[in-house]
Amino acid sequence: MSDNGEGGGCGPCSSICCRFIITSGFAALFLWLALRTSQPTCSIQDLYVPILKKTDRSIGNRNNNSIFFDLKLDNGMKEKGVYYDNISLTFFYDPNTSYPIANYTVPGFHQGHGKKAHWKSVVEAHGQSWEAALKNVSNGNVSVFRVGLSTKVRFKIIFWHTKRHNLVVGAGVVVNDSGKIVKKKGVKLKSGSPERSCHLRLLLFSGLLVVLL
Numbered sequence: 331m332s333d334n335g336e337g338g339g340c341g342p343c344s345s346i347c348c349r350f351i352i353t354s355g356f357a358a359l360f361l362w363l364a365l366r367t368s369q370p371t372c373s374i375q376d377l378y379v380p381i382l383k384k385t386d387r388s389i390g391n392r393n394n395n396s397i398f399f400d401l402k403l404d405n406g407m408k409e410k411g412v413y414y415d416n417i418s419l420t421f422f423y424d425p426n427t428s429y430p431i432a433n434y435t436v437p438g439f440h441q442g443h444g445k446k447a448h449w450k451s452v453v454e455a456h457g458q459s460w461e462a463a464l465k466n467v468s469n470g471n472v473s474v475f476r477v478g479l480s481t482k483v484r485f486k487i488i489f490w491h492t493k494r495h496n497l498v499v500g501a502g503v504v505v506n507d508s509g510k511i512v513k514k515k516g517v518k519l520k521s522g523s524p525e526r527s528c529h530l531r532l533l534l535f536s537g538l539l540v541v542l543l
């Protein structure tokens with residue numbers, strides 16, 4: 331009864347088997363495309379440190395510990411939303427990356443697909459002796475502020491949410507004696523370690539294909 335005479339073997343000429351393999355292959359490909367996610371792009375679009383502004387040597391400005399910043403978060407994915415947990419920003423004065431001079435928290439939020447967000451605010455630096463920085467810029471050199479960002483993100487795929495993924499990025503932002511960021515187009519925050527999850531998914535996908543074929 332189980333023998334239908336068609337020879338259920340997976341020989342190269344078995345059309346049912348071929349169709350199964352092709353359908354499964356496409357299903358795997360579509361699933362992979364549908365589940366593929368990419369981290370949002372984070373950048374510091376603007377940074378302004380008034381105390382470093384050479385043309386303002388007033389007493390008031392010499393005691394100004396403000397650091398103005400403009401953080402941009404860009405969800406480049408066309409059909410997936412991003413849920414950010416609270417985002418911690420940490421500011422360092424290079425090369426001292428063991429002692430943060432300021433912290434800031436951007437409250438978590440949801441970002442729709444293809445959306446960009448700017449967060450502009452100001453932090454007050456603590457425990458920073460500006461001597462070295464002032465000497466630096468007055469000699470015509472630049473000062474480097476290291477900005478670190480860390481949060482967890484979930485992705486919204488159609489109607490379900492993925493688990494949380496760590497998003498830890500940072501970059502050095504160069505400021506000159508105008509107190510302003512030198513790179514006018516902004517500085518992209520990058521992850522210190524290479525992106526592993528993408529490679530892992532690719533490996534999984536290739537494995538799946540190998541098993542199917």
Ligand SMILES: *[C@@H]1O[C@H](CO)[C@@H](O)[C@H](O)[C@H]1NC(C)=O
Pocket residue numbers: 380390393394395396
């Ligand atoms: C520092 O300078 C900026 C720009 O001049 C000003 O808006 C800010 O209020 C100053 N901060 C303090 C604490 O004086």
Ligand SMILES: *[C@@H]1O[C@H](CO)[C@@H](O)[C@H](O)[C@H]1NC(C)=O
Pocket residue numbers: 416435436437438
């Ligand atoms: C997020 O930050 C806000 C303050 O900005 C705080 O009240 C809240 O508890 C934080 N949430 C988490 C989950 O840490």
Ligand SMILES: *[C@@H]1O[C@H](CO)[C@@H](O)[C@H](O)[C@H]1NC(C)=O
Pocket residue numbers: 425426427428429457
């Ligand atoms: C970093 O700054 C802190 C506080 O000013 C100081 O105690 C520490 O020695 C500094 N570290 C380096 C490597 O400069």
Ligand SMILES: *[C@@H]1O[C@H](CO)[C@@H](O)[C@H](O)[C@H]1NC(C)=O
Pocket residue numbers: 430431432433455456
């Ligand atoms: C920033 O946060 C870290 C860790 O919570 C803390 O040790 C440090 O004192 C904070 N620095 C400032 C300037 O608030």
Ligand SMILES: *[C@@H]1O[C@H](CO)[C@@H](O)[C@H](O)[C@H]1NC(C)=O
Pocket residue numbers: 506507508510511512513514
């Ligand atoms: C400092 O940077 C600003 C902004 O990029 C630029 O307009 C200015 O010319 C720079 N100043 C010097 C002395 O390089």
